[in-house]
Amino acid sequence: MSSILSNVLPAPEDHVLSVIFACRDDPCPVKLNLSAGAYRTEEGKPLVLEVVRKAEQQLANDLSCDKGYLPIDGLADFNKLSAKLILGDDSHAVEENRVVTIQCLSGTGSLRVGAEFLAKHHQQRVVFVPNPTWGNHPFIFTLAGLYVEYFRYYDPQTRGLDFEGMLEDIGAAPSGAIVVLQSCAHNPTGIDPTLEQWEKIRQIVRSKGLLPFFDNAYQGFASGNLDSDAQSVRMFVADGGECFIAQSFAKNMGLYGERIGALTIVCTSQDVARKVHSQVLLVVRPMYLSPPMHGASIVTTILKNSDMYKDWTIELKGMADRIISMRQQLYEAIQARGTPGDWSHIIKQIGMFSFTGVNEKQVRWMAKEYHIYMTYDGRISIASLNSKTVPQLADAIHAAVTRLA
Numbered sequence: 001m002s003s004i005l006s007n008v009l010p011a012p013e014d015h016v017l018s019v020i021f022a023c024r025d026d027p028c029p030v031k032l033n034l035s036a037g038a039y040r041t042e043e044g045k046p047l048v049l050e051v052v053r054k055a056e057q058q059l060a061n062d063l064s065c066d067k068g069y070l071p072i073d074g075l076a077d078f079n080k081l082s083a084k085l086i087l088g089d090d091s092h093a094v095e096e097n098r099v100v101t102i103q104c105l106s107g108t109g110s111l112r113v114g115a116e117f118l119a120k121h122h123q124q125r126v127v128f129v130p131n132p133t134w135g136n137h138p139f140i141f142t143l144a145g146l147y148v149e150y151f152r153y154y155d156p157q158t159r160g161l162d163f164e165g166m167l168e169d170i171g172a173a174p175s176g177a178i179v180v181l182q183s184c185a186h187n188p189t190g191i192d193p194t195l196e197q198w199e200k201i202r203q204i205v206r207s208k209g210l211l212p213f214f215d216n217a218y219q220g221f222a223s224g225n226l227d228s229d230a231q232s233v234r235m236f237v238a239d240g241g242e243c244f245i246a247q248s249f250a251k252n253m254g255l256y257g258e259r260i261g262a263l264t265i266v267c268t269s270q271d272v273a274r275k276v277h278s279q280v281l282l283v284v285r286p287m288y289l290s291p292p293m294h295g296a297s298i299v300t301t302i303l304k305n306s307d308m309y310k311d312w313t314i315e316l317k318g319m320a321d322r323i324i325s326m327r328q329q330l331y332e333a334i335q336a337r338g339t340p341g342d343w344s345h346i347i348k349q350i351g352m353f354s355f356t357g358v359n360e361k362q363v364r365w366m367a368k369e370y371h372i373y374m375t376y377d378g379r380i381s382i383a384s385l386n387s388k389t390v391p392q393l394a395d396a397i398h399a400a401v402t403r404l405a
Contacts, residue, residue, distance in 0.1 A: 015376055016135060023373040031371040032389055034380040037187065037352055038256060039319055042386045047319070049254050051311040055301040065297070072281045072289065074103020074262075075296040081303040082247055082262040086216055086230050093237050093266050100265040100277045102284065103291045107217045107248030108136060110263040114213060114244045115144035116283045117265075117276075122211070124176030128169070130154075132377065134187045134215070137180060146178070154189050159345035159357050161191050167204055175209040183245075184229040185218035185351025188379040192222070192350055198232045202239065212236055213244040220252045222351045224320030226313065237266050249299050251352065252316055258295030319383075323352065326385040330354075333394035339401055352383045362400035370396035 023033040041047050059065055079101040093099050104110040127141045130153035138148045152165030186192055205212050214233050220226040236243050245264040250256045267273040302308045331346045346354055358378040366372045374380045
């Protein structure tokens with residue numbers, strides 16, 4: 001029988017997936033996977049927050065809950081509370097009814113819905129993303145029909161932010177171009193602008209008539225404080241201009257598998273917001289029609305209940321503090337071994353990831369000799385480390401740097 005699908009070509013190698021698969025197939029009992037962006041406990045286990053378990057139990061006991069379809073834009077209370085979480089209790093944009101928020105399939109889905117909307121309704125089709133950025137960003141915007149270009153972000157010499165390069169590239173972008181900004185805990189570098197730098201970024205974005213699109217995947221997960229991690233977004237919203245915000249509750253509530261997030265679009269007026277909302281619904285309807293209910297119900301239950309909300313912030317800070325502690329332990333372990341070079345960038349960076357500065361040759365060598373797996377650009381998930389594995393990683397880095405300089 002002839003095959004209609006025989007001409008399908010194999011997909012090109014995905015470097016992140018190839019690392020994950022290599023680790024999976026490694027029989028070594030002490031192998032260490034630092035490539036995946038998921039939080040692990042000190043015992044190396046996935047974490048379900050206690051407040052999430054409470055919320056799920058409450059939902060299970062509520063016999064009024066059903067399994068019917070949600071509206072196209074999702075659970076109304078979830079949308080209101082998600083907007084309030086990122087924009088703040090006193091947001092003028094919310095008070096003036098010029099904010100559109102719809103429930104989406106986590107951060108990835110929120111980005112994709114926003115990209116599809118912009119491809120259809122925005123005349124400027126160029127999207128500028130940081131170099132480097134999360135590996136999925138270029139795919140999401142390209143598949144929506146937009147054109148991806150890069151602005152400078154990471155300086156490999158200083159292992160810090162190339163702020164002047166960033167400003168120069170954004171300043172040279174054509175009017176109306178979309179600029180993707182990560183609100184905090186930049187993936188993959190762990191390097192964030194200071195508030196003073198954010199203000200300069202905002203001034204250039206607004207003066208050039210650019211459209212900011214924030215990826216807000218780690219609110220509360222960087223500093224441990226929800227409001228502090230939202231300051232960059234709120235700075236842009238406060239000036240009255242337009243912006244897009246993709247939210248995810250995968251990291252800060254540990255709801256990775258629930259695929260729960262939101263797309264918020266801040267408009268210049270209530271009338272514009274009303275028209276935008278009607279068109280966003282037309283993007284979602286043929287894409288997936290209706291979002292899933294369970295994750296939205298969990299988030300809504302926690303955000304609506306003051307006691308649960310407080311418990312959540314405590315657990316969230318606990319996760320953030322443990323990550324910060326792992327950074328300090330790793331830095332001290334590398335220093336104790338006398339590893340050549342300046343490793344202070346590890347404790348200067350923030351959030352789940354760290355750009356270690358080791359090169360691809362060293363990364364591949366550590367996988368072979370020490371069974372430690374990270375992406376080929378040297379990015380590691382600090383959130384996957386614990387006190388037992390920090391020495392293991394420090395030994396591997398020291399050996400790689402001294403033998404393969």
